[in-house]
Amino acid sequence: xxxxxxxxxxxxxxxxxxxxxxxxxxxxxxxxxxxxxxxxxxxxxxxxxxxxxxxxxxxxxxxxxxxxxxxxxxxxxxxxxxxxxxxxxxxxxxxxxxxxxxxxxxxxxxxxxxxxxxxxxxxxxxxxxxxxxxxxxxxxxxxxxxxxxxxxxxxxxxxxxxxxxxxxxxxxxxxxxxxxxxxxxxxxxxxxxxxxxxxxxxxxxxxxxxxxxxxxxxxxxxxxxxxxxxxxxxxxxxxxxxxxxxxxxxxxxxxxxxxxxxxxxxxxxxxxxxxxxxxxxxxxxxxxxxxxxxxxxxxxxxxxxxxxxxxxxxxxxxxxxxxxxxxx
Amino acid sequence: xxxxxxxxxxxxxxxxxxxxxxxxxxxxxxxxxxxxxxxxxxxxxxxxxxxxxxxxxxxxxxxxxxxxxxxxxxxxxxxxxxxxxxxxxxxxxxxxxxxxxxxxxxxxxxxxxxxxxxxxxxxxxxxxxxxxxxxxxxxxxxxxxxxxxxxxxxxxxxxxxxxxxxxxxxxxxxxxxxxxxxxxxxxxxxxxxxxxxxxxxxxxxxxxxxxxxxxxxxxxxxxxxxxxxxxxxxxxxxxxxxxxxxxxxxxxxxxxxxxxxxxxxxxxxxxxxxxxxxxxxxxxxxxxxxxxxxxxxxxxxxxxxxxxxxxxxxxxxxxxxxxxxxxx
DNA sequence: TTGAAAGCGGTACCAC
DNA sequence: GTGGTACCGCTTTCAA
Numbered sequence: 144x145x146x147x148x149x150x151x152x153x154x155x156x157x158x159x160x161x162x163x164x165x166x167x168x169x170x171x172x173x174x175x176x177x178x179x180x181x182x183x184x185x186x187x188x189x190x191x192x193x194x195x196x197x198x199x200x201x202x203x204x205x206x207x208x209x210x211x212x213x214x215x216x217x218x219x220x221x222x223x224x225x226x227x228x229x230x231x232x233x234x235x236x237x238x239x240x241x242x243x244x245x246x247x248x249x250x251x252x253x254x255x256x257x258x259x260x261x262x263x264x265x266x267x268x269x270x271x272x273x274x275x276x277x278x279x280x281x282x283x284x285x286x287x288x289x290x291x292x293x294x295x296x297x298x299x300x301x302x303x304x305x306x307x308x309x310x311x312x313x314x315x316x317x318x319x320x321x322x323x324x325x326x327x328x329x330x331x332x333x334x335x336x337x338x339x340x341x342x343x344x345x346x347x348x349x350x351x352x353x354x355x356x357x358x359x360x361x362x363x364x365x366x367x368x369x370x371x372x373x374x375x376x377x378x379x380x381x382x383x384x385x386x387x388x389x390x391x392x393x394x395x396x397x398x399x400x401x402x403x404x405x406x407x408x409x410x411x412x413x414x415x416x417x418x419x420x421x422x423x424x425x426x427x428x429x430x431x432x433x434x435x436x437x438x439x440x441x442x443x444x445x446x447x448x449x450x451x452x453x454x455x456x457x458x459x460x461x462x463x464x465x466x467x468x469x470x471x
Numbered sequence: 472x473x474x475x476x477x478x479x480x481x482x483x484x485x486x487x488x489x490x491x492x493x494x495x496x497x498x499x500x501x502x503x504x505x506x507x508x509x510x511x512x513x514x515x516x517x518x519x520x521x522x523x524x525x526x527x528x529x530x531x532x533x534x535x536x537x538x539x540x541x542x543x544x545x546x547x548x549x550x551x552x553x554x555x556x557x558x559x560x561x562x563x564x565x566x567x568x569x570x571x572x573x574x575x576x577x578x579x580x581x582x583x584x585x586x587x588x589x590x591x592x593x594x595x596x597x598x599x600x601x602x603x604x605x606x607x608x609x610x611x612x613x614x615x616x617x618x619x620x621x622x623x624x625x626x627x628x629x630x631x632x633x634x635x636x637x638x639x640x641x642x643x644x645x646x647x648x649x650x651x652x653x654x655x656x657x658x659x660x661x662x663x664x665x666x667x668x669x670x671x672x673x674x675x676x677x678x679x680x681x682x683x684x685x686x687x688x689x690x691x692x693x694x695x696x697x698x699x700x701x702x703x704x705x706x707x708x709x710x711x712x713x714x715x716x717x718x719x720x721x722x723x724x725x726x727x728x729x730x731x732x733x734x735x736x737x738x739x740x741x742x743x744x745x746x747x748x749x750x751x752x753x754x755x756x757x758x759x760x761x762x763x764x765x766x767x768x769x770x771x772x773x774x775x776x777x778x779x780x781x782x783x784x785x786x787x788x789x790x791x792x793x794x795x796x797x798x799x
Numbered sequence: 800t801t802g803a804a805a806g807c808g809g810t811a812c813c814a815c
Numbered sequence: 816g817t818g819g820t821a822c823c824g825c826t827t828t829c830a831a
Contacts (some may be wrong), residue, residue: 148824161804165824172800195526195588195686196824197805204523206566206587213745215552227542227569236587238534239567241555259534259564260523281474308823386521392750400628421718424752476808487818492810500813500816524808527823 147190156184167192167368189422198260203449205235205280207442208256208264211287212244219267219432222287225438226265230321233446235262243267244269253279263445265360271332275420283448285441290332297448299441299459303333306430308341310384310412313428313465315348319410321355324385325369328360334386337414339382345465366390367397382471388413388420388429393421393471425469432463475518478601484512495520509559528590531777533563533772536584536592537617540572545745546715546762547595550615553766554593561774563590572597572657580609591773599660611776613769619661625776627769627787631661634758635668635792638740640758641793643676647710647738649683653697654714656688662714664741669712677739694718695725709737710799716741716748716757723751723798738799760791 153163158181165171166181198204203304207230212220228239238261242248249269256264257280260333264284269275274294275286286298307324314322324341326334340357347351357378361369363386370383385391391413395405405411405425416431440459447454481491486509493499494509496507501509526532535558535671539547555565558783566589570576581791584592585608592612602622605612614626635652642650652669654662666686671766674681676755689697691714713719719741722732733739733753741748744759 146824150824160825161803161827162801164824165801168826174800177800192588193527193824194586194589195523195532197826199521199525199527199809199824200805200826202826204587213552214542214555215545217543217545217548220548221807223567224541227567231568234583236583237567238557239551239565240559241552254519255562255564258519258522259532260521276759330481362749368491392747396750417748419720419747422724422747422751424750430590472809479806488809489811489819490817493817496810502816505816521808524823525810527808527825529823530810664804 145237147188148193149190152181152188152190153186155181155188158462175247184187187227190224195359197390201224203262203334204260206238206259206261207445208238208240208252208261208266209234210240210242210249210252210256210264210266211267212267212269213241214239216389217419218432220295220326221418221434224436225435226442227438228444229442229469230438236420237444246270249276257281262449262453263394265441265445270330272330283445285445285448288437295457297444297454297457299437299444299461300332301336301432301437301461301463302342303336305342306414307337307384309340309343309465310337310430311341311346312380312413313467314410314412314471315352317410317471319471320352321380322352322384323357323359323370323373323378324384324386325359325361325390327362329357337386355458361390363389366391366393369396370394371397371401383409383411385411385413387415388417388427391427391429391440391470392419394422395425407471408433412465412471416466420466420468428468428471430463431465431466435460438462474521475516480509480513480516480518483516484508485717489730495673507732517769526601529680531590532588534566534587534589535563535773536580536587536589536594537593538568538577538580538584538594538596540597540729541569542567542585544717545747546743549746549762550766553763554770555766557767557770558774563770563774565756570597574598575693575787576602578607585609590777593769593773596660600658611773613773613776615765615769616661623708623785625766625772625782625785627765627772627789628660629664629765629789629791631664632668634742634760635665635712636672636707637667637668637791638665638742639672640676641795642712642738642740642799643708645681645738645799648680649686649708650710650712651685651698651701651706651708652712652714653687653689653694653718655690656718665712667712682777689718691715691721694721695723698722699725699729711737711739713739713741715743716745719755719757719798720747723755726729732798734797740793740799742795743752748796754797756799757794757796758791763787764789 153160166173166178240252246269263282267287271289286296290300361370370461389412413427413429415427420427420429481488494501568580574597595615602619614624618628623755647772687697719723719739741755745758747758748755
């Protein structure tokens with residue numbers, strides 16, 4: 144009933160534990176016959192190595208900590224799936240922690256994960272303005288989907304400015320002139336970048352439209368309400384560039400419930416291109432990111448770091464593309 | 472730079488490691504002053520216990536293995552979120568593994584997770600017909616969302632038959648007479664239960680409708696195609712009870728793309744009530760489950776088992792409710 | 800080629 | 816109340 148240890152294998156073969164250990168790990172000089180015998184017996188007995196004991200000896204445990212806002216966010220769900228697949232390839236496993244974008248939670252998470260003995264951490268930091276945050280991390284780590292301006296962390300992220308730019312330019316080119324944007328009230332790389340791209344497109348198009356830049360701040364749940372309030376308080380607009388698809392869906396739902404037609408009266412463009420964008424009504428125009436790539440690439444890099452391999456590129460940046468559908 | 476151990480704390484205070492250990496864990500007889508001193512110094516030095524060493528001594532590591540089909544499935548995403556929150560309350564963490572509903576993957580997962588030293592496992596088994604499967608699990612475990620007929624496992628699941636029943640009854644009561652259902656080609660508790668409920672409702676309504684029971688088998692991606700093929704091959708129907716919302720969305724999308732009107736010509740009812748059901752077009756009528764409850768309850772039970780507490784109820788069953796919207 | 804023994808960071812038993 | 820020490824399962828010198 145009790146777990147089979149290396150000792151049991153040794154005893155049953157009248158060998159020493161050291162020989163068994165070497166045989167099992169293909170190390171040192173062990174007679175080929177002995178090695179075979181040991182491996183067979185180990186299999187017969189159903190021996191499984193105790194990772195904790197190994198980890199205690201300074202070996203890796205095969206655990207990767209993942210710190211994100213929320214695993215139900217379809218964007219992160221896809222990213223995590225990519226991570227999971229890549230990790231599995233290298234016999235690593237994922238330890239998932241949600242922070243709900245709360246800084247304190249993140250601090251705890253970093254602390255806890257390291258106590259659990261993770262070999263590395265994949266993190267989408269709550270606040271990417273102060274690199275100091277990452278000081279608490281004593282294991283290798285990779286930043287996912289965020290970017291610190293002044294630091295040389297390993298990062299895998301998206302060209303957010305380009306994303307904001309192509310979304311806005313598309314709206315301008317399809318004849319919209321009063322484009323507002325709704326962004327969360329957080330100073331993170333994605334909001335900064337998307338805002339920048341939005342403004343850049345307006346600027347480039349005409350001085351006039353540049354002056355009409357309006358950035359509304361909101362949580363995802365209130366995105367629709369915020370837009371509505373803006374419209375009611377004399378503001379006008381014929382297009383909305385939403386922070387992401389959740390925002391876009393919320394906005395479209397509320398707009399339509401008030402009898403406004405999307406995209407005829409108001410066009411809406413989202414971001415992330417979540418799988419549901421093709422099912423909603425109207426189908427959602429969105430800036431598409433390869434979420435699987437984000438997960439895979441970051442995980443691959445982290446595992447390389449853990450294994451002490453050379454990292455050629457410390458930064459991988461993805462160019463988003465616009466998926467034009469019916470909403471704008 | 473190196474990690475602070477209990478030894479460092481002991482040395483810096485000129486105490487023995489045993490005293491420090493006892494002080495830190497509030498165990499045995501230790502002078503209150505000593506205890507205070509030790510705790511303060513430990514904090515100062517930034518001591519963090521090495522969980523691996525503890526685990527090696529037979530203590531729990533604080534790790535829960537989670538084995539599910541796919542974390543991007545919104546249903547599981549919500550369940551996992553509930554688990555994560557509950558686990559965090561008790562200072563436990565989640566080790567996530569996707570199986571893609573593949574049996575071999577599940578076998579590996581069970582094996583790997585235990586090697587990583589998880590204290591327990593939360594599992595939605597790929598196949599819930601043969602309890603033998605679970606033999607490989609040597610730690611406490613709880614079945615989530617599935618139910619083994621002949622076994623006394625701890626389980627948290629849904630009354631699937633009731634779900635299938637209320638969905639179908641609703642369609643019948645709103646005047647539909649030719650109701651088909653599309654289910655995955657897997658013999659798992661949810662499909663068995665939903666099918667049963669579907670047939671029960673038809674039976675109860677009229678012998679005639681009972682004879683019209685049609686169960687199509689399909690993967691989520693092909694759900695639409697399968698229904699279309701059925702319609703084209705002379706079959707007629709005015710309503711579809713879909714296995715879940717993903718199936719429903721796929722069916723609706725394809726039906727509409729062929730010019731059919733939902734729900735006017737064909738009503739569609741889904742299952743799970745994923746968050747996007749209110750954004751799609753038409754909004755989705757769906758059998759609603761409390762996913763958070765599933766996650767919380769199963770995790771709470773598992774942690775109780777791990778801590779050796781008495782389990783009053785080995786089974787928790789949830790009654791679903793129908794959320795009527797526009798699709799049927 | 801093989802074995803004995805130290806040690807990783809803790810816990811717990813047993814003396815003192 | 817405190818310290819010494821064996822031990823958890825495994826790796827890794829160092830001798831034999």
